[in-house]
Amino acid sequence: MPSSPQEAPAERTVVPFDPGTLPDSLRRLGHRDVLERWQAVDRSAHGAHIVAVGNDRGGDEVHWTGAALVTARPHTAYLKIVDAVGDAPAAVAAVVDHARARACVQVKWEGWTARPEDAAAAGFTALRPPLTDGTGEAVGPASGYVRWLHADPAVTEPPYYRQTTHFSCGAVTALIAQAHAGLLPAESLDRRAELTLWRDATNFPSCEPVGLGVAVRRAWPSSSVVVHLDVDRPVLLDHFPETEQEWRAHLQRMSRADAARIGVPIAAQALPLTGIRSAIERRERVLLLISLAGMQGFDVPHWVLCHGTVHGAVVIEDPWAGTTTGDTWVDAHLLPVADESLATMSAAPPDGFHGAVLIGDGPGPRSAASLPEPTDEEEDGQRP
Known part of the structure; x- marks a missing residue:
């Protein structure tokens, strides 16, 4: 710059x-x-x-x-x-x-x-x-x-892609992370790739941390993946009726079994701000689960990519923009969030648990075309 x-x-x-x-x-x-x-x-x-x-x-x-x-x-x-x-x-x-x-x-x-x-x-x-x-x-x-506004920061620019559904933010942040690392051609990042990875990661309809980490490792076997989750229970289910929670909780237990089988570690503690900064310095990508209460005014869980640091702030990619408030991709792209604010946002609703997925470098690009393709019904998913 x-x-x-x-x-x-x-x-x-x-x-x-x-x-x-x-x-x-x-x-x-x-x-x-x-x-x-x-x-x-x-x-x-x-x-x-x-x-x-x-x-x-x-x-x-x-x-x-x-x-x-x-x-x-x-x-x-x-x-x-x-x-x-x-x-x-x-x-x-x-x-x-x-x-x-x-x-x-x-x-x-x-x-x-x-x-x-x-x-x-x-x-x-x-x-x-x-x-x-x-x-x-x-x-x-x-x-x-x-x-x-300060000395040129060492922040490289990822491609920006806006999620096309209300629930595929986790898949999109993972795709952007891998495209930024050179493991996915930017031109492969489209709706088919978005829904394909979402289909493998989803807990119907959202992506919980373990399932997302497992899906990333399956899609890119040469990439190292570590999940941070500071609760030992199913998450992101509280808004469902009890009958709807049970089978989703079972899917999360299956994801934990998959993680153990394919070698995805689950760290049973929150990833602190110092850990986020250290991971970025090691050229790892951090998929961070946050609450949108601070930035958008509604307390819902949402995945963002942390990929750069500047003095006092972490630079993120947010795959969602609230157009009804004048928010656009220009806001969401290369977005600096002050350290203290990001630490507050990382307490996910409804009870402030913390989830993150760390992705390490892996050799060789892998096209999204090599992933299983979504069905026609999934292609017609809900848009924001």
């Missing part, structure tokens, strides 16, 4: 974004279509605010010459520019200064209106476009940009 230019701090105004009452200074900048996009979804859960620059025209009135809509997932270590209007370079510089003041490690910029040359001039690097899932459904902007 290129070194960040050291611009002088921009004079800035920071105000909450109220989609029902846009300031006159903002309306005078024009870009009606952009403002309509800003107002199209409820971004309040992501702390939407305006960062503006302006000239004093006399008295108490300030006329903005540039402004940016800025959001971010709660309990993370970045800010995202949705668009910059008017004097975009000055507005973006003000956002960067604002992010530094908030101790963020990163600023992102969605590519709705940002031109590549303008992003590069502001010190941003283009993100890899997300992989298509084969459904033809476009979600979010076609492009995005990132700027790290």
Whole structure:
């Protein structure tokens, strides 16, 4: 990543974004279509605010010459520019200064209106476009940009793929992890690969840690796999009626037997933050089970990939984005989460247990085409 230019701090105004009452200074900048996009979804859960620059025209009135809509997932270590209007370079510089003041490690910029040359001039690097899932459904902007706010971090960029169901996050994070390690061609990461691995890992419909670890080892026999699970009982079943829990619990006991048979160790303790960082430093991939309560406002279990570290934060890939709140793949990709926040998120609902799957390097790529193919019924699974 290129070194960040050291611009002088921009004079800035920071105000909450109220989609029902846009300031006159903002309306005078024009870009009606952009403002309509800003107002199209409820971004309040992501702390939407305006960062503006302006000239004093006399008295108490300030006329903005540039402004940016800025959001971010709660309990993370970045800010995202949705668009910059008017004097975009000055507005973006003000956002960067604002992010530094908030101790963020990163600023992102969605590519709705940002031109590549303008992003590069502001010190941003283009993100890899997300992989298509084969459904033809476009979600979010076609492009995005990132700027790290400290010395260039040793964070390499995985491919980004958005899960196509509500329940296949575990399979997707494993596929992204193996593609990032060079053990799976990125072009093989599609809906068929997603549902194929999910089918082998699922506890119907979610993927619990042991079953996911076993499925990864079966798919990539040369990769080392270790499961961390700090409870000795079936998990992710509490929301089912008792009659529905029994057979799923039996499947989890079968997964433990499979793990013992094929050599997947189960560590009976949580993987601490220091363990996550150490694993990443060893070039291992960490599939971490978290609660989405902090980032998305609902306390449900969800798998993410931890693959990089920066000062004070771990960089994750999240295969899910909440489009109804303005959340897109630009938020979910190369997402830095502060250490303390990630430690809190890693207590999975409903009772705060901890689950993780560590995947070590293995030689040689293995195409997803070599995995068993899903049935037609599984291909028609539920989408988000």
